[in-house]
Amino acid sequence: MVFHHIPVLLHQVLEVLQPRPEGVYLDGTVGGGGHSAAILEKISGRGRLIGLDQDPTALAAAGRNLASFGDRVTLVRSNFRRIGAVVAELGLMGKIDGILLDIGVSSHQLDEAERGFTYRMDAPLDMRMNPESALTAAKLLNEAPEGEIARILRDYGEERWAKRIAQFIVKRRAEQALERTGELVDIIRAAIPAAARQEGGHPAKRTFQALRIAVNDELGALEEALPAALEALAPGGRLAVISFHSLEDRIVKNFFAEQARGCLCPPDFPVCACGNRPKVKIITRKPLVGSDEEMQANPRAQSAKLRAAEKIG
Numbered sequence: 576m577v578f579h580h581i582p583v584l585l586h587q588v589l590e591v592l593q594p595r596p597e598g599v600y601l602d603g604t605v606g607g608g609g610h611s612a613a614i615l616e617k618i619s620g621r622g623r624l625i626g627l628d629q630d631p632t633a634l635a636a637a638g639r640n641l642a643s644f645g646d647r648v649t650l651v652r653s654n655f656r657r658i659g660a661v662v663a664e665l666g667l668m669g670k671i672d673g674i675l676l677d678i679g680v681s682s683h684q685l686d687e688a689e690r691g692f693t694y695r696m697d698a699p700l701d702m703r704m705n706p707e708s709a710l711t712a713a714k715l716l717n718e719a720p721e722g723e724i725a726r727i728l729r730d731y732g733e734e735r736w737a738k739r740i741a742q743f744i745v746k747r748r749a750e751q752a753l754e755r756t757g758e759l760v761d762i763i764r765a766a767i768p769a770a771a772r773q774e775g776g777h778p779a780k781r782t783f784q785a786l787r788i789a790v791n792d793e794l795g796a797l798e799e800a801l802p803a804a805l806e807a808l809a810p811g812g813r814l815a816v817i818s819f820h821s822l823e824d825r826i827v828k829n830f831f832a833e834q835a836r837g838c839l840c841p842p843d844f845p846v847c848a849c850g851n852r853p854k855v856k857i858i859t860r861k862p863l864v865g866s867d868e869e870m871q872a873n874p875r876a877q878s879a880k881l882r883a884a885e886k887i888g
């Protein structure tokens with residue numbers, strides 16, 4: 576099967592990572608290998624790339640699409656939250672020149688109806704990027720307390736009807752367990768008052784996004800990965816993160832800001848007593864976004880934000 580996914584902010588990624596020949600790069604979300612192929616082309620010679628993905632279908636596609644680069648590519652099936660362990664196992668701790676995380680779901684995953692990521696086609700309520708993980712969207716919706724479902728829809732989907740949708744879900748599951756995306760779409764339509772149903776696109780869009788983030792613990796994985804990625808970098812190495820959600824962007828922004836701080840002493844201390852030194856230099860004061868052309872050509876680029884920082888030696 577062809578892996579359909581256009582890499583976002585490709586030009587900006589190459590600009591901030593500045594891949595150099597003979598460098599070692601890690602793509603924590605290799606997907607179909609779009610960004611990885613572009614990095615590998617820049618690091619002709621002895622440069623190496625490690626590609627991680629938790630989705631075996633994506634990893635297989637990356638294997639096919641990056642085959643021409645031969646043994647310069649190492650693909651590892653792993654959640655990027657384990658980046659530290661993966662890099663240590665490869666004997667590359669503190670030696671990586673650049674790391675990219677292009678988080679979220681790929682167009683290919685959305686197109687595979689049976690994965691349950693999309694509200695556009697009826698399918699099992701799955702939404703797992705890692706098909707071996709225990710939590711599916713169906714399990715979450717059938718077992719989580721009503722308040723927790725409402726919180727997920729509100730916090731991760733910014734769904735203003737979160738409470739009502741959660742109420743409708745809990746009422747429905749008391750009669751019959753939820754199994755299909757089509758059933759969930761019907762429940763959402765019934766829960767949102769008719770006048771508000773078309774506000775902000777498809778009425779199920781926000782709920783599906785929120786469930787996907789919760790099922791895959793996307794924010795938890797990012798929070799764990801950032802410090803581990805920084806540790807894995809060589810001095811002068813760069814970490815670039817593309818996010819698609821304001822909560823993800825905030826996690827990246829705050830992490831870079833904390834790591835870029837020097838002295839942590841109270842402002843009234845005459846001399847520094849903590850000895851803390853900045854661990855990174857921020858490269859993108861403001862997040863980089865796509866050009867108008869890219870946003871028109873690729874709807875995923877519309878919400879993409881790229882932030883990057885360099886590890887200080």
Ligand SMILES: C[S@@+](CC[C@H](N)C(=O)[O-])C[C@H]1O[C@@H](n2cnc3c(N)ncnc32)[C@H](O)[C@@H]1O
Nearest residue numbers: 582604606607608609610628629630633654655
């Ligand atoms: C937006 S796509 C990446 C596309 C890739 N940059 C390309 O150009 O083809 C995101 C990929 O990251 C994977 N992914 C998302 N979260 C992950 C995580 N925590 N650990 C490992 N892989 C993850 C998904 O399975 C998906 O294949």
